[in-house]
Amino acid sequence: MQQPVIAKREVTQYILKRFGISTNKKLGQNFLIDAGVVTSIAQAAELGPEDEVLEIGPGIGTLTQGLLETGAKVTAVELDNRLLPVLSHTLEGYDNFKLVHGDILKTDIKSLFSGSFKVVANLPYYITTPIIMALFEQHLPVTKIVTMVQKEVAERMAAEPGSRAYGALSVAVQYYSKPTICFDVSPRSFIPMPEVESSVIACDVYDELPFLPKDEKLFFKLVKAAFGQRRKTLLNSLCGGGFSKELIKTVLQYNGIEATRRGETLSIAEYVTIADAISMQGGGR
Ligand code: SAM
Numbered sequence: 714m715q716q717p718v719i720a721k722r723e724v725t726q727y728i729l730k731r732f733g734i735s736t737n738k739k740l741g742q743n744f745l746i747d748a749g750v751v752t753s754i755a756q757a758a759e760l761g762p763e764d765e766v767l768e769i770g771p772g773i774g775t776l777t778q779g780l781l782e783t784g785a786k787v788t789a790v791e792l793d794n795r796l797l798p799v800l801s802h803t804l805e806g807y808d809n810f811k812l813v814h815g816d817i818l819k820t821d822i823k824s825l826f827s828g829s830f831k832v833v834a835n836l837p838y839y840i841t842t843p844i845i846m847a848l849f850e851q852h853l854p855v856t857k858i859v860t861m862v863q864k865e866v867a868e869r870m871a872a873e874p875g876s877r878a879y880g881a882l883s884v885a886v887q888y889y890s891k892p893t894i895c896f897d898v899s900p901r902s903f904i905p906m907p908e909v910e911s912s913v914i915a916c917d918v919y920d921e922l923p924f925l926p927k928d929e930k931l932f933f934k935l936v937k938a939a940f941g942q943r944r945k946t947l948l949n950s951l952c953g954g955g956f957s958k959e960l961i962k963t964v965l966q967y968n969g970i971e972a973t974r975r976g977e978t979l980s981i982a983e984y985v986t987i988a989d990a991i992s993m994q995g996g997g998r
Pocket of ligand 1: 745796
């Protein structure tokens with residue numbers, strides 16, 4: 714793999730100036746200027762010529778170049794139309810690159826690929842969670858998701874039950890995949906510098922889901938309710954979330970789960986047990 718050449722402060726500044734572009738904070742535009750980080754992200758994604766990749770938000774093509782150098786076929790979705798001519802220039806000559814202009818949250822991702830693919834991105838932080846949830850919930854044939862996110866979001870995604878960071882996002886991510894925090898990235902690796910620390914996290918998406926609730930919708934409704942009011946007991950949070958108090962009491966008691974526990978102490982398996990018991994009682998609607 715060749716060293717990416719765009720990932721340098723002077724090159725990025727020169728490209729932005731040449732195309733008369735000022736970065737747009739509202740679109741989460743913090744461009745990478747650290748070649749080491751670009752290379753490490755491509756390595757974390759374990760890319761080779763046999764891989765197809767979706768990149769979300771290529772920007773001026775900094776990370777994209779590192780991905781393309783592995784020989785992988787990269788399809789990138791960028792919202793900001795000012796960056797389209799920039800990308801044609803910076804990535805000229807790579808025949809393994811395809812650019813799609815659009816909003817990733819409105820794109821029919823499945824139609825862009827014929828088989829399985831990986832997702833690699835330095836995500837726009839203002840929509841990190843909706844993007845990650847959309848990738849999982851659409852049940853796309855994704856095998857691996859490697860993303861740069863805000864450090865505390867990475868910690869929430871990978872958090873274990875009982876820890877402060879454990880929440881509905883941890884359950885959702887770990888329901889669909891096995892997350893591993895790869896490394897931290899300093900604000901100095903971007904221009905402009907973000908106000909937060911970042912981390913790269915790799916999620917190995919399960920081929921077969923290890924947890925199979927009878928009613929997936931009910932399972933996620935339950936998880937959302939349990940974390941809705943973190944300071945309340947499980948019983949009170951679930952009642953506040955629209956479940957009947959009598960039913961929850963019975964279900965918890967029958968399954969040996971203390972009603973005074975808090976949502977953040979329950980494992981995914983315990984949430985599945987509760988959701989299945991509720992759905993067997995017909996109490997989820
Ligand atoms: N990949 C580049 C890099 O690492 O230097 C840029 C990353 S920058 C953090 C996020 C990119 O996502 C920007 O190029 C921004 O314009 C783009 N973006 C923001 N919202 C988007 C959306 N809804 N759909 C697609 N791209 C989006």
